[in-house]
Each structure stands twice: as C-alpha cells, then as structure tokens.
Amino acid sequence: MTKLIATRDVYGETLAEIGAVNKNIVVLDADLSSSTKTNIFAKKFPERFFNMGVSEADMMGTAAGLAAGGKIPFASTFAIFASGRAWEQIRQSIAYPKLNVKIVATHGGITVGEDGASHQAIEDIALMRAIPNMTVVVPCDGVETKSVIHEIIKYNGPVYVRVARGKFPVVMPEDYKFTLGKGSVVRDGKDAAIIANGLMVSHALEAAEMLAKEGLSIRVVNMSTIKPIDRDIIIKAAKETGAILTCEEHSIIGGLGEAVATVAAEEYPVQVKRLGIQDRFGQSGLAEELLVHYALMPKDIAEAVKEAVKKK
Amino acid sequence: MVKPDIEQLKKWARQLRLDVLMMLNKAKSGHTGGSLSAADIIAALYFYKMRHNPKETKWPDRDRFVLSKGHAAPIQYAALARCGYFSPKELTTLRRFGTILQGHPDMKCTPGIEVCTGSLGQGLSMANGIALALRLDKKSSRVYALMGDGEQEEGQVWEAAMSAAHYKLDNICAFVDFNGFQIDGAVTDIMNIEPLSQKWKAFGWHVLMIDGHDMGQIVKALDDAETIKGQPTMVIARTVKGKGVSIFEGKYQYHGVPPSDDELKRSLEELGISADGWPERVI
Numbered sequence A: 001m002t003k004l005i006a007t008r009d010v011y012g013e014t015l016a017e018i019g020a021v022n023k024n025i026v027v028l029d030a031d032l033s034s035s036t037k038t039n040i041f042a043k044k045f046p047e048r049f050f051n052m053g054v055s056e057a058d059m060m061g062t063a064a065g066l067a068a069g070g071k072i073p074f075a076s077t078f079a080i081f082a083s084g085r086a087w088e089q090i091r092q093s094i095a096y097p098k099l100n101v102k103i104v105a106t107h108g109g110i111t112v113g114e115d116g117a118s119h120q121a122i123e124d125i126a127l128m129r130a131i132p133n134m135t136v137v138v139p140c141d142g143v144e145t146k147s148v149i150h151e152i153i154k155y156n157g158p159v160y161v162r163v164a165r166g167k168f169p170v171v172m173p174e175d176y177k178f179t180l181g182k183g184s185v186v187r188d189g190k191d192a193a194i195i196a197n198g199l200m201v202s203h204a205l206e207a208a209e210m211l212a213k214e215g216l217s218i219r220v221v222n223m224s225t226i227k228p229i230d231r232d233i234i235i236k237a238a239k240e241t242g243a244i245l246t247c248e249e250h251s252i253i254g255g256l257g258e259a260v261a262t263v264a265a266e267e268y269p270v271q272v273k274r275l276g277i278q279d280r281f282g283q284s285g286l287a288e289e290l291l292v293h294y295a296l297m298p299k300d301i302a303e304a305v306k307e308a309v310k311k312k
Numbered sequence B: 001m002v003k004p005d006i007e008q009l010k011k012w013a014r015q016l017r018l019d020v021l022m023m024l025n026k027a028k029s030g031h032t033g034g035s036l037s038a039a040d041i042i043a044a045l046y047f048y049k050m051r052h053n054p055k056e057t058k059w060p061d062r063d064r065f066v067l068s069k070g071h072a073a074p075i076q077y078a079a080l081a082r083c084g085y086f087s088p089k090e091l092t093t094l095r096r097f098g099t100i101l102q103g104h105p106d107m108k109c110t111p112g113i114e115v116c117t118g119s120l121g122q123g124l125s126m127a128n129g130i131a132l133a134l135r136l137d138k139k140s141s142r143v144y145a146l147m148g149d150g151e152q153e154e155g156q157v158w159e160a161a162m163s164a165a166h167y168k169l170d171n172i173c174a175f176v177d178f179n180g181f182q183i184d185g186a187v188t189d190i191m192n193i194e195p196l197s198q199k200w201k202a203f204g205w206h207v208l209m210i211d212g213h214d215m216g217q218i219v220k221a222l223d224d225a226e227t228i229k230g231q232p233t234m235v236i237a238r239t240v241k242g243k244g245v246s247i248f249e250g251k252y253q254y255h256g257v258p259p260s261d262d263e264l265k266r267s268l269e270e271l272g273i274s275a276d277g278w279p280e281r282v283i
C-alpha cells in the first residue's frame, strides 16, 4: 500500500520543528490555522505566532514589515485568499522589494472538494508566477514538502509554496532532497515525457505504468519548482522523447503547462500537450469526483500521452 | 404593514434548524455553527419582511438578500426551499457533485441566490451595488445583507461601510451575526473588532443592537430600519454560535464540522423534532 499524507500536515509539523531551532521564524495566519496547520507552531511558540484574523491583505503587509525587520515570516491561508485577495500586497510590499517572506498556501486546486469554486484556487500559480522576484513551488507529496520547507529557508527572498488539503500518495523516496529550481526524473522513458507537479506526479506515474503495458516507455518529471523553471530538464526531455505532456491541478492558463511549453517552443520545439483545468471554474463535489470530471485521472493522462505520441 | 405572526416565524426558524442539521449530516461537510446562529434572522427575512416571489425569481420589484458570510449557505438554502424556490428534496444534495446547492452561494446554480459569495468581506460591496442600481431604476425594493462578526476583520467591509454611508443608501439594512466566534477561536482573542457599534456609527450608519434570537426584536429592527432615511442601517444581532443545540452552542470547534449521526440524533431529541418524512414534511 502506498502511504497517504496531506502535504499541509507535513508543512505544519516541519514549521514547528524548524521553529524550535531558528528563532527568527515568525508565523502569520488569517483565521485558518487549524486548516493550514500553523496551529502546531502557534501552540509551541505563541509569542512568534500572529493570527491576523480574516484579513489576508493586512497579513501580507505585516509579513512584509516583519521581513523588513529581519524576521523570516511564514504567512499562510488558503491558496485562493493568499494569491487572490492579497495579490497586490504581495506584489508591491513583498516581491518588489524582494523581502524574505515565505507564503505557504494550503488548499490549492480542485481537490479542496465540497466547498466549491469559491475556495478552489486554480489560478494561484499563474498569479504568483507573473510577479517578478517571486519563486513558485508545488511539492508533489509529504516527503518533498518537508524538504521544500527546509530549503526555502536557506534562500533569501519571497517564495510561494502551494500545498493541498487532501491526503496524497507518497512518491518520493524517504531520503529525497529537494533543490530549488531543479526538476527531477522520477521514472525514465524514451517515447514521451510527462512533466507534472503536485498530486499529478503520482497520477503521471500510474499513467506511465499503464502505458508500459501497452509497450510505451514514458518519462515522468516532477517539476516542483515552477519558477525559476528547470530549462535543462525540459530541453533534455524534448530532445530525448520528442513529445511532452504537462499535467497540473491548475488552469492550463499561466501555470506549469505554459511555463514548459514556452521553454520547449524557444529551445527545442516538439509536440507539447497541456492537461489541467481547461479554463473553467471548479465546483462542489468529492475530490475524486472532481478529478474525474476535470479529466485529471491517470487514465486521462495516459490517453493524452498517446495522442501526443501519435502527433510526433 | 402586515402584522408579523411571531409564533409562526419561530416555527419556521425551528424548521430551518432541522433542515440545516439534516442537510449537513447528509453532506458530511459544511458549516454548522454559523448556519444555526443565523436561523432566526433568516426566518424573519424570508417569512416576514422580504417582498419576494419564489415563482418569479427575477421579479424586478423584489427585495434582495446577500449572504455575505457565504459559508452559512445551508440556512439560506433551507429558507429558499421552504419558500418554494425549489423542491425541498434538493436539500439532500447539498455539496454533492452536480448539485444546485453548491458549498457556497452561487447565483448561476440556485434560484433565489442574487450574487456569488463565499470569500468573506465582499458581500456588502455587492449589496451596495444592487442598492445603487435599484435607486437608479427608482425602485422601492430594499437590500438586506448578513455578515459574520469574524468577517468584520476584512478591510473591504469598512470600504463598503464608507461607501454605503457616502451614497446615503437608506435602502440597505445589513446584519452582523454577532456570535462571538470565528474559526480559530473567540473573536476577541483572534482579532478584536470592538467597539463594533461605535465603529458603524462612526462610519455613518444608523445602528440597532438586538438579541438575534428574539423574534420580536428582529422583526421590530426590520420594521424600524425601513423608517430610517438618508443613511443605511446596521443591525448588530447578538447571537449564539450553534444556537438551538447544546452540543454546538458557543463552540468554535463546530464552525466547519457537520453533525455526526449520533450528534444529529441527540440534536433532534433536544429540539424535540422528528426527522420522519424529511425533507418533504413540514413540521
């Protein structure tokens, strides 16, 4: 059995662990600490935790000020409110001066489920990617999330990390170490490459397994850093496989798919197909039902890969 | 003015509470505390004060209601169903894939919903816009809005507070469901909003303070608000989160947690209501 872990749980635990060692870390939340799991840090270090109430814009501005004052603020809320409600505060007060604020947004994508469209961020990566100075990361599982939180502290500057509500399969080995700006090949193959992030990495691996039975050798790349994007791994995949499928729990506009397609188009044009939310809003339903409805299941990925291979 | 039948309104509030408990238990997710605290206000609006026509949802002369604290959607859905906007059977589909009753109010899916809410702090601005449009069209319709006390922490609420007063929107009557709790705890602990009535007064609103579970006081506030000219009215309604069921009352831990089967059973016992025949049968 694959282990299932919620990346937000790992975030909360890791933050509390690091907080014990690094006294410069301060944490802000906007009345969602029980959901974002910053409440673990809050319990251990109440004097370094600031609940700002339901005021995301104020939270981001305050985080900017704390960073200007030499602290390392982590600001958390749901992805839609972090990236949407406080976008211009992030752009102006955090990213423009390149302040050292770590925004860890939980409940990204449609796997938020029953709450529906108002709570399902499908544009957050696009919004954050467009801001100069911003680094954008979407870890694929619990193991990677832990490493991501450790690594982004070593980097001095604004980072947006998207984690998820649901429990997802662990795909990375226990000893895996995340490197900011680097993708990783999690399965090698020659006929096509799936470049994915978040939950879609495990779905891509399943798809590759299905396709192997049909005689296709599929490479799977975990592209956890979307910005700055790992150009080399994309060019290599283009050269060696000749067809790329991107897959993300995000709109096909402005996310991983566009980032990868741009690199391929500029450096080594091959067939690129983008799987994601096809420019539509989410809706209520169970996470699994929505993944089926929005065609983000392993079988959908396998179909799309076959199409891409056909067009080579 | 029609004379309110207070006893009948109380009965409706009980019905809406039953509906909320049943819906949330069936949906296995959703917001219990803030739906129950608003039950009496919602009953007074839909079954007494608002001019509306469930058979003609876009009737130009209707009064409008904006649920700014959109997570309390179940209580509004219950009222809409009981008024006849759609079959009460729909209540069993709350939050399910393909439902007309989305997790948060959605004007594209649900008859009787005026705007899309769910992101806190945005409702009053939209209510202001609706009120301005009504004024331009020389309509006497009124606009009602319901916000949470935690929601008062959003900056946009105060931007909207300013503009409603600036534009002298006396066709607006807004409520704060002052139940004292938000998600992470008591409002006074998380981010204090007091002195709330002074804030709204300072922003140019006519402010009324009532007990949000006293049907007589709610009805009177609604009637009084209509007589106020030249400024919008804010009704700060003292409520109890989870009102009606002791397991949930005053417990922020039940903000976004639905009643389990056992909790539902105990809730119905406490309310003295049978769920037989739900959702078709009206108690």
Ligand SMILES: Cc1ncc(C[n+]2csc(CCOP(=O)(O)OP(=O)(O)O)c2C)c(N)n1
Binding pocket: A030, A031, A032, A054, A081, A085, B033, B034, B035, B037, B069, B071, B072, B118, B119, B120, B121, B147, B148, B149, B150, B151, B152, B177, B179, B181, B182, B183, B241, B255
């Ligand atoms: C902009 C925004 N931020 C955060 C949330 C998540 N959220 C949903 S309900 C809630 C607390 C609301 O508290 P309150 O307004 O007091 O509602 P009530 O107690 O009446 O349910 C929060 C933070 C949201 N829906 N919208």
